Amino acid sequence: MIKQKKTNKKQLNIMGKYFLFLVFSFSTILIAQTPNIVPQLKKIEAAKLVEVNEELIELKNKCPGDPNVIFLEAVLTEDGEKAEKLYEAVYNNFPKSQYADAALFRSFSYFYALGLYKKAEELKNRIIKDYPRSPYLKNTERNFPHIDDMLIVSSEPYKEKPKTKRYTIQAGAFGNFQNAENLKRQFIKDGFYSSIIPKVVNTTELKIVIVGDFSNKTDAEKTLPTLENKYSIKGRIIPFE
CATH class of the missing domain: 1.25.40.10 (Tetratricopeptide repeat domain)
Incomplete structure (x- = not known):
C-alpha cells in the first residue's frame, strides 16, 4: 500500500513537470509568433x-x-x-x-x-x-x-463627410517664377482669386497659375471665355484640391 502511494506521488510529480513544460513551450511559441516590428x-x-x-x-x-x-x-x-x-x-x-x-x-x-x-x-x-x-x-x-x-460624436464608427468638389482654371504654366507672379498679380488686381502651384514635370519645376474658385464646373465654363479674351490666355478647367 505504501509502495503504491509512492508510485502515485512519483507519477503526479512527473505529470506536473510535463504540464509546466507544455505551458512554457506553448508560451514560447506564442511569443515567437509575435513579430518584432x-x-x-x-x-x-x-x-x-x-x-x-x-x-x-x-x-x-x-x-x-x-x-x-x-x-x-x-x-x-x-x-x-x-x-x-x-x-x-x-x-x-x-x-x-x-x-x-x-x-x-x-x-x-x-x-x-x-x-x-x-x-x-x-x-x-x-x-x-x-x-x-x-x-x-x-x-x-x-x-x-x-x-x-465640442463636437458630439456618437458611438458609431466615424465617417468623414464627403468633400464638395470645386473647380478652378489653369491659366498658364511658367518656367520663370516672375512671369507666373506677374499674371497672378494681374488677376488679383482685377478682383479674381489666384494662386501659384509648383509642379514638377520631367525633373523641371513649373509654376502653374490658377484663377478662380468655383463650386461647380458650369460656373467655371461660363467664366473661362471671359478670362481667355481679356488676358490672352488658353486656360483649362481643372479640379481645385
Missing part, C-alpha cells in the same frame, strides 16, 4: 517606406491578424480614416498587446486634429484608465474647448 518602425523614421511596405506584405503572410502587424500597417497607411480603424482594431481586440497604448494615443491624436474633441477626450480618459503608466499619457495633456463648443 521595431526595425520596421526605425526604417519608417528613416523614410525607407518602400522597403517597409515590402516587409509588411511578408509579415502579413506569416502572421495574419497579429496586433503588431496591424499596428505597423496602420503607421504606413496614408489615409487617416483607414489608419484610425486599424489602430482601433489593435486597442479594442488586443488591449494587452505591445502597441495597444500607442494605437490608442494615435486615435486620440487623429480625432483631436479633426476638432472632434468629445471623441478625443473619451480616448484620453481611456488611456488614463487602461494604461496609467503609458509614456504617451503626458502627450494627451492638451487644451480642450468648453464642453458646449
